[in-house]
Amino acid sequence: MRKxxxxxxxxxxxxxxxxxxxxxxxxxxxxxxxAVRGGVNTLLVQWLEDVVFPAFENWMKEQGKDVVVEFIxxxxxxxxxxxxxxxxLKVGRGADILGFDGFWIPEFxxxxxxxxxxxxxxxxxxxxxxxxxxxxxxREILGYQGKVYGLPLGTDVRVIxxxxxxxxxxxxxxxxxxxxxxxxxxxxxxxTARYLKESLPGVIPLQINAGTQMGxxxxxxxxxxxxxxxxxxxxxxxSGKWYAKHPGILEALNFYKTVYIDEKLxxxxxxxxxxxxxxxxxxxxxxxxxxxxEGDWFWRSVLAPGSEWGLPNxxxxxxxxxxxxxEPGAGYRGQNFVTISGGTGxxxxxxxxxxxxxWALMGFAFSRxxxxxxxxxxxxxRARDDVPVIGDPVMSEMAKALLRLTTVRPMLPGYPKISYExxxxxxxxxxxxxxxxxxxEAYAExxxxxxGEESLIIVE
Amino acid sequence: MxxxxxxxxxxxxxxxxxxxxxxxxxxxxxxxxxxxALTGPTALxxxxxxxxxxxxxxxxxxxxxxxxxxxxxxxxxxxxxxSAVLGQAPLxxxxxxxxxxxxxxxxxxxxxxATMAWILPDVAVAFAWIxxxxxxxxxxxxxxINLGLGKIDWYFQHPLVAITIFNVWRGTAFSMLLxxxxxxxxxxxxxxxxxxxxxxxxxxxxxxxxxxxxxxxxTDLILITLWTFNTFTPYLITGGGPFFRSETVSMYTYRxxxxxxxxxxxxxxxxxxxxxxxxxxTGYLLSLRRRRAYG
Numbered sequence: 177m178r179k180x181x182x183x184x185x186x187x188x189x190x191x192x193x194x195x196x197x198x199x200x201x202x203x204x205x206x207x208x209x210x211a212v213r214g215g216v217n218t219l220l221v222q223w224l225e226d227v228v229f230p231a232f233e234n235w236m237k238e239q240g241k242d243v244v245v246e247f248i249x250x251x252x253x254x255x256x257x258x259x260x261x262x263x264x265l266k267v268g269r270g271a272d273i274l275g276f277d278g279f280w281i282p283e284f285x286x287x288x289x290x291x292x293x294x295x296x297x298x299x300x301x302x303x304x305x306x307x308x309x310x311x312x313x314x315r316e317i318l319g320y321q322g323k324v325y326g327l328p329l330g331t332d333v334r335v336i337x338x339x340x341x342x343x344x345x346x347x348x349x350x351x352x353x354x355x356x357x358x359x360x361x362x363x364x365x366x367x368t369a370r371y372l373k374e375s376l377p378g379v380i381p382l383q384i385n386a387g388t389q390m391g392x393x394x395x396x397x398x399x400x401x402x403x404x405x406x407x408x409x410x411x412x413x414x415s416g417k418w419y420a421k422h423p424g425i426l427e428a429l430n431f432y433k434t435v436y437i438d439e440k441l442x443x444x445x446x447x448x449x450x451x452x453x454x455x456x457x458x459x460x461x462x463x464x465x466x467x468x469x470e471g472d473w474f475w476r477s478v479l480a481p482g483s484e485w486g487l488p489n490x491x492x493x494x495x496x497x498x499x500x501x502x503e504p505g506a507g508y509r510g511q512n513f514v515t516i517s518g519g520t521g522x523x524x525x526x527x528x529x530x531x532x533x534x535w536a537l538m539g540f541a542f543s544r545x546x547x548x549x550x551x552x553x554x555x556x557x558r559a560r561d562d563v564p565v566i567g568d569p570v571m572s573e574m575a576k577a578l579l580r581l582t583t584v585r586p587m588l589p590g591y592p593k594i595s596y597e598x599x600x601x602x603x604x605x606x607x608x609x610x611x612x613x614x615x616x617e618a619y620a621e622x623x624x625x626x627x628g629e630e631s632l633i634i635v636e
Numbered sequence: 637m638x639x640x641x642x643x644x645x646x647x648x649x650x651x652x653x654x655x656x657x658x659x660x661x662x663x664x665x666x667x668x669x670x671x672x673a674l675t676g677p678t679a680l681x682x683x684x685x686x687x688x689x690x691x692x693x694x695x696x697x698x699x700x701x702x703x704x705x706x707x708x709x710x711x712x713x714x715x716x717x718x719s720a721v722l723g724q725a726p727l728x729x730x731x732x733x734x735x736x737x738x739x740x741x742x743x744x745x746x747x748x749x750a751t752m753a754w755i756l757p758d759v760a761v762a763f764a765w766i767x768x769x770x771x772x773x774x775x776x777x778x779x780x781i782n783l784g785l786g787k788i789d790w791y792f793q794h795p796l797v798a799i800t801i802f803n804v805w806r807g808t809a810f811s812m813l814l815x816x817x818x819x820x821x822x823x824x825x826x827x828x829x830x831x832x833x834x835x836x837x838x839x840x841x842x843x844x845x846x847x848x849x850x851x852x853x854x855t856d857l858i859l860i861t862l863w864t865f866n867t868f869t870p871y872l873i874t875g876g877g878p879f880f881r882s883e884t885v886s887m888y889t890y891r892x893x894x895x896x897x898x899x900x901x902x903x904x905x906x907x908x909x910x911x912x913x914x915x916x917x918t919g920y921l922l923s924l925r926r927r928r929a930y931g
Contacts, residue, residue: 259895262675262897286680449877450875600702607879609701
């Protein structure tokens, strides 16, 4: 009997100790994003782990709170991360703060997987000083139906990046002249590519993203950039309908056909193999691709000296030009040049056990001071209007030239599926599986299934 | 012992089989008639859609298009025929025959290497094969270039051939071990009699070995067909691409269920896959029963 008491005593004591230990344990917050130190988005990891987290932990300590923040690296593709989030959130798990792409919000919200900030933390979030410096257009990046789900790291624009060294070698730009190249129409762009193909064999003149391997990079950097040049968008914001069949779609597909099939100005294989995007970055870095349509992320993160595909002499050998419309004035809204913007940022996980602390961390990371720290590492267009682009004239210039011409993707739950169909449509053309007409037909068929015939615009 | 006691002892087994096998099966079957998804509006308000998922799967007007179910089914058929029926089984039999009634370091080496290929972890193996067949830096192409033969773009031009060769390499060990054991069970007196009678090696194979190991060949074929049909490892190598030319049915299921996060449609594919597996397994069980009747 005594033995039994002894045992009970020991068990009781251990529970008591465990209880104290749990009580005294610090609050642990986790943050995740597609970023790896020394790999993809390395600057984000450096900013968070080396600057934001230590400062935040100190700040919390001053308030008598013991908070530890940990960053969880994710090295896969954006698509794989989205898959991971959907599965994590469905079972009520995942990191407290999630690096999120704005266009996933509607789809996740419709499924009840993500929630607006004030629903998670409470109305107190509106007391944060940063709101008056984040204009509505920036709030919409991680927003949906007037609600705000997170804070964006900034927005971006898309352009044609070209290698000055290759252009000078081919004699398109006189060496050392400082002159810049800027095509005014598709024909001028194609002519440059033709000339490069002839004069420099072994160099791929032009890569414009196509195919499902590239995922959303195909839709944003490829399909939209071509389609907007024909005068239409994927979606008509006034009628709320999707373009399913339209001469513009055919013209855009024929542009792809010219580049990849008829004249082989681009290399279709590079678009279609697994790991296509990384391969493209590698080829551009090595001077094997002369022109590449990409977002400014490519400039400030991928090619940034010290990054995975970094070019130490980036500022000398890489330059950019605006993407021309098919003909001057024939682009979206009658523009001469086209571009499109998206944005990523951080949202709060609705399942977080420490909503107040997690929000405090977000507000802290998006304070002017911390955002300026990030600007030192990676200058770009930030969400706060009191954080200018500093130290990178190229980024400032891109922002100035293109933000007034830009458009966005429709924030609708059905968009990701339709985006995939657009990728598939370009794939079928550049792989030579279908003619542009057949591919458009199949696209329209798929759209009908996704949103219904009444939501389609069909112009034969 | 009364019958009830027997059931009592079987109850735990039935319970676990029910919980982990029967329940998921029934569940998958049920949601295959819904539009349940992980994201989007149907995640919160799923509805029964009747046979829609199945009709969509067997929409013959487009089912051979890249990325559609028919395309995946055809690829699977080629893959299974090439790698299991024409690859692993004959190769396994050949190795087993070559080393039958022989001992020595060569036999040990060949058996060890084949078995190693079979037991290594998927991811490590996939990575090695990506490196082996890579167009620009692959070992095989380096060898081919040095031999003056020119390089082959395996994963882009011949993705289905590439994963077929991979799977032969990967799985031959099973057939080899099975046939080796089967050959070992043939009484030595049969060989000696055949030798005394002056039978050529072909006659010995045709009249002594083949009839005796025929049931084993059947077992082997059905088992490896089932495994090859369900295998997912090639996805780690080609991802089903380029443009779905190496997408098999198991990859298609994964894509629909976990990339598009459409569980309803994914479940419908899984049910069709289960039906095909069921037919194969039934064939296996029937052949076993017949063998027992004769043997």
